[in-house]
Amino acid sequence: MNIELLHIHKRFGPVHANNDITVTFNEGRIIGVLGENGAGKSTLMKILSGYQPATSGEIRIDGKPVSTNGPLAAIGSGIGMLQQDPLDVGAFTVLENFSYGQPGGLFFRKSRDYFKKQLAEYSQRFGFDLPPEMPIDALSIAQRQQLEMVRLLALGVRTLILDEPTTGISAEQKDALFNALRELAHDDGMIVLLVSHKLEDVIALCDEVIVLRAGELVGAKEMPATTQELVALMFGGELPKPERAPAPIGDVVFSLRDVHLRDTRLDMPNLNLSVRAGEVIGLAGLDGSGQTLFMRACAGLEPTHGGRILLNGADMTGKHYRDYLTRQVVFGAAGRIEEGLVAGLTLTEHMALVMDHKPIIQWPAARQRMTQQIDHYAIRGRPGDHIEQLSGGNQQRVLMALLPDAPQLLVLEQPTRGLDVESANWIWQQLLARRESGTAIIFSSAELEELVTYSDRILVFYAGRVHEVTNVADTNIDELGHMIGGEFNHA
Incomplete structure (x- = not known):
């Protein structure tokens, strides 16, 4: 053939x-x-x-x-x-x-x-x-x-x-x-x-x-x-290597205290984590090791079975995602069309969904804002295009364009999934700009180099167990790969 x-x-x-x-x-x-x-x-x-x-x-x-x-x-x-x-x-x-x-x-x-x-x-x-x-x-x-x-x-x-x-x-x-x-x-x-x-x-x-x-x-x-x-x-030429400028780390904005998570496959008791303003926490692990359950619980999308979740001292345990969203906790799903975006809607209609809610949608304002974001985020599309007309990389840029400018916490599943090197570097420039404004970031990635490059700390998930890597600067990709396979003695 x-x-x-x-x-x-x-x-x-x-x-x-x-x-x-x-x-x-x-x-x-x-x-x-x-x-x-x-x-x-x-x-x-x-x-x-x-x-x-x-x-x-x-x-x-x-x-x-x-x-x-x-x-x-x-x-x-x-x-x-x-x-x-x-x-x-x-x-x-x-x-x-x-x-x-x-x-x-x-x-x-x-x-x-x-x-x-x-x-x-x-x-x-x-x-x-x-x-x-x-x-x-x-x-x-x-x-x-x-x-x-x-x-x-x-x-x-x-x-x-x-x-x-x-x-x-x-x-x-x-x-x-x-x-x-x-x-x-x-x-x-x-x-x-x-x-x-x-x-x-x-x-x-x-x-x-x-x-x-x-x-x-x-x-x-x-x-x-x-x-x-x-x-x-x-x-058409070589690309500059990604750089991660240092940023000040502030007070604790989000914490888990003895949280217990479980689903049909995993049982994860006694989870503890404190995340500070401006801190980037990377999550590593094979697919199905628990990081997805963990992230969704951090955004109110999965129930807890014990323990407490605190956001700036307020108890968020048992709250729904809309309550987290009100307090500027934003979740970005790996499935762009399935969860992050709405098939059949235009880019302008997506912008209208995330703008300040009023009794009547201000369509000119939504269109103007989307036009500005298309230019800023270099999106190859027009305000009237339906989201499914765009490439996967441009859909990812739309998701970035819909994020608030300075949220308290971003919880992002594989934010550069399916992106080329240049686009992935660009996405991280936008995320790190928010970090400099005090936004804390929890993200997962299948790319070990991405985890090592951008994380202040890394949580490695293996069969529901969690191992924290605090010395990221001294951890290489090979060591991280062994830990993902359950060999925590490489830490």
Whole structure:
């Protein structure tokens, strides 16, 4: 199977997201698709996988023109895409989602045992933990990505497109995934297209890369290549290293006292933490180790089962998120569209939701404020655009634009998830500016370098246990990786 994209154009109003792109993908190859956020790479992959129609251009498979008018048509042509925010059905179980779309699928004309066996085989092959009867809303984002991947393989796709597939998975899971992708491409002759901002993953996995910039194809390179070479292709030169200027640490603004948290998998008693104004607390751990439960409890989104939560001395135990929000505690979810933003609303409508509430919405003021924020945060979009029209990186910038200027506490799940190096550095510039104004920050990240670079202290979560790293400046990434794996003697 060989795929040709010929003179692909895609326009969103005045935005030329893909500009005359011609490229060939050959079977048996793992190809990295690189570019800064908003470069057009996800749009191009959505055109190939049927989620977006091209404005003009042609797709050929083995020399024959094909139509990918919709995801089902693309899957019928052997092309499937695992998107960064998985497209699953929230009311279904893992098994029901896995069987959905397969011949005899949801209504189980084939037996449940057949699909359960098939799911188990794929899960074992890739080292995934996908309990068949678990509801989707109980899965992490990483597990949902894994489920969508094995579902596409079960549907028989021969070209697999993966958008940021290693977000939130362990090193062991990534190794297993990469080994499987190599087997699928090099042994089974599939095409694997990897959209990723993690250049170390591209270097470790890909046979070649293509690079997009501002909607145009600007380069292609056979691997191996160095990080510096790939950065130069993406941005036209080297980027400055991120810097974290010191900031004064103030009084305690937020504290946990003997807090007890639990869910269906974890039991976390006797949690104690004091966070000072201007302090940055990083949370590390494999997906499902307890950091998500912890963060949501810190913002009133999960109940406590003992202990007290204090905010500037006020007892917030048992309060709801709206009470925390009133006191300038803001939570940012990892799932941008699922929780952070509202699909179907425009950028202006999002701004209206967070502005001072009055009996009548002041639409001109909301539009003016959003226009100012689009300029300040370099968002590639317009006030009237619907949020789902924007790239993942630009959606993340919108989330930043909606944050208050000087909250008491920011609780952020993976604030740079899916962002390129330049965009991630820029997001941290905005966060550190708030820190200098006294805002305390609790954030989680799967990027160990990010944790070490920006944290004053790091809390490492492992199976519900928490280990505090206070000497971050003396802790390297290798030591932190061992701690995440449960080897706390490396601290």
